[in-house]
Amino acid sequence: PTSFEAVPLAPADPLFGLAAACKADTCDRKVDLVVGAYRDDNAKPWILPAVRKADAILANDPNFNHEYLPIAGLPAFTSAAARLILGKDSPAIQESRVTSVQTISGTGAVHLGALFLAKFYPRPQNQEVHLSSPTWANHHQIFTNVGLPLASYPYFSAKTKGLDFEGLQAALESSTDGSIILLHACAHNPTGVDPTRDQWVKIAEIIRKKRHFPFFDCAYQGFASGDLANDAWAIRYFIEQGFELCVAQSFAKNLGLYGERVGCFHFISPPSPSAADANKRIASQLAILQRSEISNPPAYGARIASAVLNDEKLFAEWEDNLREMSGRIKDTRKALFDKLGELGTLGNWSHIVKQIGMFSFTGLTEKQVLKLKEESHIYLTKNGRISMAGLNSRNVEYFAIAVDKVVR
Numbered sequence: 001p002t003s004f005e006a007v008p009l010a011p012a013d014p015l016f017g018l019a020a021a022c023k024a025d026t027c028d029r030k031v032d033l034v035v036g037a038y039r040d041d042n043a044k045p046w047i048l049p050a051v052r053k054a055d056a057i058l059a060n061d062p063n064f065n066h067e068y069l070p071i072a073g074l075p076a077f078t079s080a081a082a083r084l085i086l087g088k089d090s091p092a093i094q095e096s097r098v099t100s101v102q103t104i105s106g107t108g109a110v111h112l113g114a115l116f117l118a119k120f121y122p123r124p125q126n127q128e129v130h131l132s133s134p135t136w137a138n139h140h141q142i143f144t145n146v147g148l149p150l151a152s153y154p155y156f157s158a159k160t161k162g163l164d165f166e167g168l169q170a171a172l173e174s175s176t177d178g179s180i181i182l183l184h185a186c187a188h189n190p191t192g193v194d195p196t197r198d199q200w201v202k203i204a205e206i207i208r209k210k211r212h213f214p215f216f217d218c219a220y221q222g223f224a225s226g227d228l229a230n231d232a233w234a235i236r237y238f239i240e241q242g243f244e245l246c247v248a249q250s251f252a253k254n255l256g257l258y259g260e261r262v263g264c265f266h267f268i269s270p271p272s273p274s275a276a277d278a279n280k281r282i283a284s285q286l287a288i289l290q291r292s293e294i295s296n297p298p299a300y301g302a303r304i305a306s307a308v309l310n311d312e313k314l315f316a317e318w319e320d321n322l323r324e325m326s327g328r329i330k331d332t333r334k335a336l337f338d339k340l341g342e343l344g345t346l347g348n349w350s351h352i353v354k355q356i357g358m359f360s361f362t363g364l365t366e367k368q369v370l371k372l373k374e375e376s377h378i379y380l381t382k383n384g385r386i387s388m389a390g391l392n393s394r395n396v397e398y399f400a401i402a403v404d405k406v407v408r
């Protein structure tokens, strides 16, 4: 017997398990709607043209080497990342109220933030981290791993397939003052449902009144609407309002750098004469946490991102690439909606075109999802979420017909 007899067998990650099952399926009509990764109209991964060019610049750089980055990451990258998310004229940047640390993509940024809060955020009443219901499944694990207790706030209304704003407001109002509130900055995963600007204003009011701490997770800036500023609106609004907050930023989707693990964690202090000093102390602690976990972040993806973000021409080309990706997804939403309409499919499907970003929460039940897999080789998570990028002009009709059949 080993010392680890008591280690229970954990289930495989449901998402990546399903993705593997799809990969193993040999049917040539199969449709992969599982993982949130962009695919072109031929269902192939897409290297952004701006990224290809940045890659070529790095390949030809005589000064390129494989040395360690500083603990907090590549400065040219982290500063550009802060300007991207906060806006280049952000008062927070001008007043040196921003601390930025390069992380292992968005997951690493959420984790570093969680770890920092677990260690330093005062929670005299054992305040919880409030997650939207539903949310990206990994949020639960990341915050639980650092010992922070979880709570949830209503988010998705099964009836309207839109935001349960009443429920959300009531939950934020009734939670203990000083709770941590995790917010998706845009393109909410898994629902594709975002608050309107008016609703964000009300959310900010409640958070201020309750002295909650807002933690923004931003995995889809520019990918959601095709407009970088539009997708960062909520974060910039909170900062304009003088909040103290943090942001986990991922470049997986918007630069298509999934496997390179490019991300950034930003902590923003509120305006005050001591803000710059507070930031120095916070940066010093983040550096210690980072050192003990990964020592230094990976260099390659950050160099690519930095090349794109810091070059005017490449940046403009990247914005075109973002419009192309988000545009294709919007067109696909419309095509799916139209097809379901043509087929006279049971139910109201307008949420397909109202929802935004990588995912659509279709409202399909677990049973229907299972049937789609068994009868049509269509793979999606059992909560009825589809990765829109998996649909394209060749398979959208096949998908619509299969959906039509399972809801009848």
Ligand code: PMP
Binding pocket: 036, 104, 105, 106, 107, 108, 110, 136, 184, 189, 217, 218, 219, 250, 251, 252, 258, 263
């Ligand atoms: N947060 C949310 C809400 C996400 O959807 C994702 C991507 N699935 C991430 C964070 C982080 O992903 P990554 O670590 O690949 O950047």
